[in-house]
Amino acid sequence: xxxxxxxxxxxxxxxxxxxxxxxxxxxxxxxxxxxxxxxxxxxxxxxxxxxxxxxxxxxxxxxxxxxxxxxxxxxxxxxxxxxxxxxxxxxxxxxxxxxxxxxxxxxxxxxxxxxxxxxxxxxxxxxxxxxxxxxxxxxxxxxxxxxxxxxxxxxxxxxxxxxxxxxxxxxxxxxxxxxxxxxxxxxxxxxxxxxxxxxxxxxxxxxxxxxxxxxxxxxxxxxxxxxxxxxxxxxxxxxxxxxxxxxxxxxxxxxxxxxxxxxxxxxxxxxxxxxxxxxxxxxxxxxxxxxxxxxxxxxxxxxxxxxxxxxxxxxxxxxxxxxxxxxxxxxxxxxxxxxxxxxxxxxxxxxxxxxxxxxxxxxxxxxxxxxxxxxxxxxxxxxxxxxxxxxxxxxxxxxxxxxxxxxxxxxxxxxxxxxxxxxxxxxxxxxxxxxxxxxxxxxxxxxxxxxxxxxxxxxxxxxxxxxxxxxxxxxxxxxxxxxxxxxxxxxxxxxxxxxxxxxxxxxxxxxxxxxxxxxxxxxxxxxxxxxxxxxxxxxxxxxxxxxxxxxx
Numbered sequence: 368x369x370x371x372x373x374x375x376x377x378x379x380x381x382x383x384x385x386x387x388x389x390x391x392x393x394x395x396x397x398x399x400x401x402x403x404x405x406x407x408x409x410x411x412x413x414x415x416x417x418x419x420x421x422x423x424x425x426x427x428x429x430x431x432x433x434x435x436x437x438x439x440x441x442x443x444x445x446x447x448x449x450x451x452x453x454x455x456x457x458x459x460x461x462x463x464x465x466x467x468x469x470x471x472x473x474x475x476x477x478x479x480x481x482x483x484x485x486x487x488x489x490x491x492x493x494x495x496x497x498x499x500x501x502x503x504x505x506x507x508x509x510x511x512x513x514x515x516x517x518x519x520x521x522x523x524x525x526x527x528x529x530x531x532x533x534x535x536x537x538x539x540x541x542x543x544x545x546x547x548x549x550x551x552x553x554x555x556x557x558x559x560x561x562x563x564x565x566x567x568x569x570x571x572x573x574x575x576x577x578x579x580x581x582x583x584x585x586x587x588x589x590x591x592x593x594x595x596x597x598x599x600x601x602x603x604x605x606x607x608x609x610x611x612x613x614x615x616x617x618x619x620x621x622x623x624x625x626x627x628x629x630x631x632x633x634x635x636x637x638x639x640x641x642x643x644x645x646x647x648x649x650x651x652x653x654x655x656x657x658x659x660x661x662x663x664x665x666x667x668x669x670x671x672x673x674x675x676x677x678x679x680x681x682x683x684x685x686x687x688x689x690x691x692x693x694x695x696x697x698x699x700x701x702x703x704x705x706x707x708x709x710x711x712x713x714x715x716x717x718x719x720x721x722x723x724x725x726x727x728x729x730x731x732x733x734x735x736x737x738x739x740x741x742x743x744x745x746x747x748x749x750x751x752x753x754x755x756x757x758x759x760x761x762x763x764x765x766x767x768x769x770x771x772x773x774x775x776x777x778x779x780x781x782x783x784x785x786x787x788x789x790x791x792x793x794x795x796x797x798x799x800x801x802x803x804x805x806x807x808x809x810x811x812x813x814x815x816x817x818x819x820x821x822x823x824x825x826x827x828x829x830x831x832x833x834x835x836x837x838x839x840x841x842x843x844x845x846x847x848x849x850x851x852x853x854x855x856x857x858x859x860x861x862x863x864x865x866x867x868x869x870x871x872x873x874x875x876x877x878x879x880x881x882x883x884x885x886x887x888x889x890x891x892x893x894x895x896x897x898x899x900x901x902x903x904x905x906x907x908x909x910x911x912x913x914x915x916x917x918x919x
Contacts, residue, residue, distance in 0.1 A: 412444070414445070419475060422475050435449045435451055446470055449468040461507075489549075489553075493532040494535055497530075506521065519568050529559070530558070543663070543664030545664070551662075558586045560584045594651070596649040600643075600646075606638060607638055642685065651676065674707065674710060679703055681702070685697040689728050713760075725747045725749075726741050737834055741831075749776055751777075755770050764790060779818075781817070851876065884915050886912060
């Protein structure tokens, strides 16, 4: 059996061994970010009986059945305790080992009833399989031996699956329904919790990826919905070796290779990237209605409107690094709405606050000139905030996208786009790639506004460009407007409005200030217009009613 397959098959077997309605929601404490991990809480099951471990394991396929050293009943806990529960591949010594497994209230007869029932009824009653299973000190063995091209690491201090139930007959094997949807519809779990996760994957000297999570919780999982997904103290670390960077050079071509060999290498492809997150929250995810249709192999009716709600999400305390140098911090990123109408995203809002970025971190200390240029402009400490907002009315087909990015000392960008033409019934009748294509082709531009306000961004761009090309940044900036006008002269003959656009852009480059781009076509313009080969591109300024203006 292949190494990766053994690793993930073993992990899946652990879950299945250990492992609708919103009644599965647990205590609010388990969904509170500030609360300790449920694994830290002692647990005792009163009136418990010992589990027949051999009978339980016999329910698993023989090929994936684990071994163990000993099993006994702990009366103080009310749990059957198994030591050194091992999922392994006898051929190469790779295994996932659970040092201690605690089984609380496992109902072997209920498991047998679930297995024995005629499978696949999406509305079959639930059977409670167990009250709680705790797996302590989990580790992967034999996956990270020296000399192996692919190395994997997994350590989990503790994993708990709380209050698991499954519909009689389980997911079934009805080929008309989606297997994943059938499984989600048939499963109900009060909570899945883990602590002390340390995972890593290395591919020779190409990539090295590490992920650590101190505390993770999935609360109230039922039928394709969950109450909360919480993760605390997350550490991500990704490193690219020489072989990976050489592959990027080959893909990028001569021009890209020159950048990767110069001072801008870490901007394009840093050797190492790290991120730390204090907490991540995702709440109120619900796609139970869509799962029901998919489990039956049915298409949702075209008038179905509330099939999916992605709920809300929040990240707090994000810190990023480039080659061990701190790049930036973000106080909070919040998604307050992720609602769909049918399968179309209709309401979305994301905001970020208390951002601070050190753009000089992209350059190693040896690149003194680049670091000094950015620092002198204050770009080693840029404060920012902003938002993205999307609203779409399914009754009219009209939508509006707004973006605002405010960066103190660097510059601001504001974007406002109005569109129309999206037909929900038409999208519902399509599927897959056809629906995606229909969505893109049905959009029509009603208006566009882009405002760019420069503070030090242009000066920094030319200062860095001069370091790569030679000369002084100020000289390069003063010569660029003439080049813009010269290169655009041939287009100016075809449409006089282009002269105004070029002058505005050239003045913005030379003087800074603000650049505003507006399009207000008399009639909405769709994708089909731009795909028409008979359309003269020089007429676009009139058709879009395009205006570009510069303000000092």
